[in-house]
Amino acid sequence: MKPFLQRPRFGTTSTAFWAAAIGLLLLFVGVAGGPNLVVLVMGISFLITAVLIWQELAAGLWIGLIIFGLMTLLHGLRTAIDFQWRYLIYCLAFAQFTYECWSGLRQMRDHHEPEQTDETSDDESDKPMISLVLLQRQQKYLEDMILAKLVEATWGGDYSHGDGEDDDSDEHEGDGFVVGENPLFIIKAPTGMYLVHNLDAPYWDNKDEVVEAIGELRLRKAVEDHTAWLAVDLLTPGDEEPDMNEAYLLVAKLLVALADEDTLAVVRPESMDINVWSEEVADRLLTPGAYEDLSHQDNAPVIPIAEDNPAMQAAIATAKQRWPEFVDAFQQRANHQAGDEESSFVVKAKITVDDSTEFIWVDVIGLEPHFVHGYLANDPVALGDLKLGSQVEFPIEDVCDWCYQKDDEPVGLFSLEAIRQIQEAEQSDER
Structure with missing residues (x-):
């Protein structure tokens, strides 16, 4: 079996x-x-x-x-x-x-x-599934006429003649048609037949197990928060083998047009690659071959690590002990000549909003004796209204790592080695 x-x-x-x-x-x-x-x-x-x-x-x-x-x-x-x-x-x-x-x-x-070669057999048995899926916070409102307008705006052509049952005119056939109602729509286009799914249910029946298996916290939250999904599938006509780049670009164009403020992540079912939805991901999908690299995350990964981990505690202790180095380097920056390229000064800090706490990198813009001021250098997972670029301030004792450039080399980054050791230990335990 x-x-x-x-x-x-x-x-x-x-x-x-x-x-x-x-x-x-x-x-x-x-x-x-x-x-x-x-x-x-x-x-x-x-x-x-x-x-x-x-x-x-x-x-x-x-x-x-x-x-x-x-x-x-x-x-x-x-x-x-x-x-x-x-x-x-x-x-x-x-x-x-x-x-x-x-x-x-x-x-x-x-x-x-028996006469068939392995190469031919593999070619025949590995027909591609050309599909992209959006994980949604809630089901999108969609009608056949709305979808037809989106198709016309993204693919071009005229798909309006299939919108109504009373359209008996044969004088203008258009480029295709869109029919259906939630949760399934059919698009007939010159490039083939497409299905658009718009379901008010989680994408995975075992959603809890999928969430548990995801180690990156930002991606885990996106999958956990989704309650609906929307997909565009190409049904390849006959035995034709479509050009993968062209086929996925058409699917991606329509998918990006269907995305909205409730879109959380995008999935490629053929490979089960998942990525948190963002403007950067949307732009990347509209480039040839992007579907093959959908698992590449644009944001820095957020990994759960216990505060009491010995390796991490040692890294934080080193960062705190050497904190005066960072302060001196930051203050010397004021002596740079106008027009000189200023190096970036960042710190990793413990930031809490309501009951959610994250250790996140911050671009430093000012130092006080007891406080640090800066802008979030990463998108947080769940820190209320805070997002990439939000201005924050926090006490110096909440700093757990720091970094700046000296002679084109980074100084600091003590937590990276600790994270590497922790991940290697976890992988060793799994074996």
Whole structure:
């Protein structure tokens, strides 16, 4: 049996996911609305299909091909008899799942052909999942007409003719259309078919476990605070292999347009790279190849370390003992000639807002006998209204590290060595 945490090959990850989601939904409906044997059996069938597909068993793909194919025909007939956009959406979605099962069966067959080389097999089985996800503080308000305007603004073209059911004009077909309603929208564009998900639920069912596994505090808080997610997926038409840079740029452009003040982080599902959302991350996403480096954090990492750790206590003691060195160097800066480049003087300080305490770097702008004045050099995780660049003041006894440049070399940074020792010890314990 394949390890359950290992995603299936042959481009069937999303197929298994949606089969499981539909199965759970049918089980809920079958129980909540009063015991309904037919609905319960259908729900169990979808769940079994999801498990079999996840385990890369051909039986699961054959069952999925039959079930999804029947659902495609059913909703196709409903669309023809009583046209409604949701019936068309269901029909197109189930048609896509049917194709994925058929494509998975074909790739599975080719994978086991003895004449096929390993290189060809790998190429066929590693079809990319082109998708980006926004973790949201709350669900975004979205309608098909709003989404169509965003698509036109980011991709260009005319997508308005698909907005209304009463638009029977054939004179202007436009460049595509946008249909659907929360939580699923479909975009038909010259570059392919896209799905936009807008769900009012955590992205991970095991969200608490994901949060616990994240060591960087800023990223952990973003994942912990999200209650909804929004994604843009490209459904690659036929057997065409899209240019990854171009495909991800199109997805990223629309995703950046959909982001708002409630956006907390961005996820690339194919690699599970996660990054805290910021203007810098948004700008970086709009450059070729940025999707491959999404795990690179723009902010300095925030790592939880106990104050009573011996290595950290020793580093703080050294910083306090040598504090007069920093004061002397800072005061000598006033003697620099006008136009000379001034070196940066920063301190790491213990700053508390309400019940939240962080050790954070501060650009020093002034020293008093008992107080330090400066601007936050990093974005805090949870210090109220404080953010990068906020002016702060604190007593000298709250300084736990410092740094300045002397002859192009840093002086200070005593805590870095302590952090390195602590992380090496933790990694050794995990082994």
